[in-house]
Every structure is written in C-alpha cells, then in structure tokens.
Amino acid sequence: VIAVRGVYGGAEFREPTLVSPNTFARLERLIPSAPLHIPPLLNLIRACQAAWLETPLALVFETSFFADLPAREHLYAIDPNLTGRPGVRRFGYHGILHAAACQQLARKRRALGMNAPARVLSICLEARPELAAVLGPNPLLVTSGATPLEGLPGQTACGELDPSIVLMLAQKKGWGAEQINDTLTRQSGWLGLVGRSTTLAEIFGSRRRECQLARDVLQYRLLLACGAGMAALGGVDAVVFSGRSAAVGVGLGLWLKQKIESAQTDGNAPITIEIFQESVDRVLADTAAALMLTPRRKSK
Numbered sequence: 001v002i003a004v005r006g007v008y009g010g011a012e013f014r015e016p017t018l019v020s021p022n023t024f025a026r027l028e029r030l031i032p033s034a035p036l037h038i039p040p041l042l043n044l045i046r047a048c049q050a051a052w053l054e055t056p057l058a059l060v061f062e063t064s065f066f067a068d069l070p071a072r073e074h075l076y077a078i079d080p081n082l083t084g085r086p087g088v089r090r091f092g093y094h095g096i097l098h099a100a101a102c103q104q105l106a107r108k109r110r111a112l113g114m115n116a117p118a119r120v121l122s123i124c125l126e127a128r129p130e131l132a133a134v135l136g137p138n139p140l141l142v143t144s145g146a147t148p149l150e151g152l153p154g155q156t157a158c159g160e161l162d163p164s165i166v167l168m169l170a171q172k173k174g175w176g177a178e179q180i181n182d183t184l185t186r187q188s189g190w191l192g193l194v195g196r197s198t199t200l201a202e203i204f205g206s207r208r209r210e211c212q213l214a215r216d217v218l219q220y221r222l223l224l225a226c227g228a229g230m231a232a233l234g235g236v237d238a239v240v241f242s243g244r245s246a247a248v249g250v251g252l253g254l255w256l257k258q259k260i261e262s263a264q265t266d267g268n269a270p271i272t273i274e275i276f277q278e279s280v281d282r283v284l285a286d287t288a289a290a291l292m293l294t295p296r297r298k299s300k
Helices: 023-028 038-051 095-111 163-172 177-186 189-194 200-205 209-233 246-263 280-292
Strands: 002-006 057-061 119-124 130-135 138-142 238-242 272-275
Touching: 002 038, 002 280, 023 038, 038 057, 057 280, 095 119, 095 130, 095 238, 095 272, 095 280, 119 209, 130 209, 138 209, 163 177, 189 209, 200 209, 200 246, 209 246, 238 246, 246 272
Parallel strands: 002 057, 119 238, 238 272
Antiparallel strands: 119 130, 130 138
16 A cells, blocks of 8 residues: 555545545545645656556545634634635644654553543644644644644744734835745744754754744743643643654653643643654554555445
C-alpha cells in the first residue's frame, strides 16, 4: 500500500480512505477551497497509479482530525459570502501527529487503569507550531485558522496578528496581495525576530539576545494558547509534544508545567508531560497498514 499525506481534505474527508474511482470527484470539489494543495495531490495520485498499477493508495489528511470542531470554534464572525471561497473556516494542519500523540497517551493511561477521557494540550513543534486542546479523541480548539498562517509564530510565518497591519502594509508601503503574503508567510516569524533563518533547537538553546527574544515571544504566545485550551477543556491532565522538534518539549514542557500548576488553585493532580517521538511518515505507514487490515473500510 502507498500512503499519501494530504494537507487539506476539508469536511469531505473525515477519516483515512483508500483511493477509489469516486475519490477524484470528491477531491475536485475541494479545489475552490484549496487551490494550491488539491491539484498537486490529484497529480500525485495519478502518477502513483500509473507507476504502480496494482498497488492500493491510502489518503491520510491533516485536516480530518479537525473536521468536527465545534461550530463556536471553527466559525468566523464574518459573512461567508464575502470571501468568495466555500467552506472558509478554522482547521488545524498537523492533525496526523496530534491524533497519534493523543492516542499514545490514551493507551498509557488505560494501562494505568485511567479510563476517563483525558484533557490534553497537544503541541506539535513543527516549522509552523500548532496547539490543539483535545478531550479524549475530540479536538475542541486549535490555534491555526482557515490557513496555517493564523496561530503561533513559526519559522518564517508571523502567526496571529492584527488584520489592520495588512491594511497598513497595503496603504503605507503600496504592497499588493502577493508581496504581503510573501512577507507574512516567508519573511516573518522567528526569521523576522532573529534576522536570519533559525530552528526551534537554536532558539531554545542559544544565549544570543535575538534568539532569546524569539524564544520569549513564542513561549508567551504558547502560554496564552494553553490558557485558552484549558478554558475550553475545563482544565488539563497532560501536555503532549510531537513533531520534528518534539525534543524541545522536554525543557519547554517543564516550563509550561510550572506555569500552569502554579496558577491552579483547585488541587488538581499534577500534569503529565509526554513526548511523542514518531515521525509523520511512520504514522502514515501505520495508518495505511491499519486501513488495509480493516475489511469494512477496504470494501468502500
């Protein structure tokens, strides 16, 4: 089986699926919502089918985990007809790792006789970090938005910012949409704060002033996101780190644990810190294998 990662599946793809004749029509309906992602995905599927005629393809989408976010979380307070795009709503874009990390935590808790759904702050430490507040298997909040630009500051992306800044760049600088988009997505974030390309490991390991500034900004924004997640969950039982920089979560997790527990006054149990080390490729392979072993899904 060939496992293919899809960035965007919208509300159309809520679980991993094997490619079938009607898959193409389902994906083509999503092109207006994700014009940059869906056409290349269609080309990749066709190329795989041409090269490996008898090999099944499994599609696994990052957005599936967030397809059933509560309406209060995924809706924006604007007229949806103004955007010119159907289905503009908040999604998360690291759902594959969030789901796998939360599943690992749930298995460990069950082994200890803890069967109640856990209240989890799942933090994916990728080039565009993302926090999801998850109750059992269900996400209730995510820091990303209609695109991955919203949320926490990333390696080159600004993250959340006042929309008026976009208007200011257009009016004061005379910039068009492409230049503004390039600045906010490719020249901002840690790059903008440090002044050069850097990584999470360097930001949290360096004593250089500009790295410490970027670290302080990211930690503070993450702490605020944790507070929002705890409000949505009604508390927190565990913080789980995943992603290519998950190892940074060892020190960052202790800092967050201290901050959160010092603010709690209701005598809650200590917060568990978990590090999920598997790569997204490993999770994709395991998901595709499980899909092939499930007769009900295979028959679709």
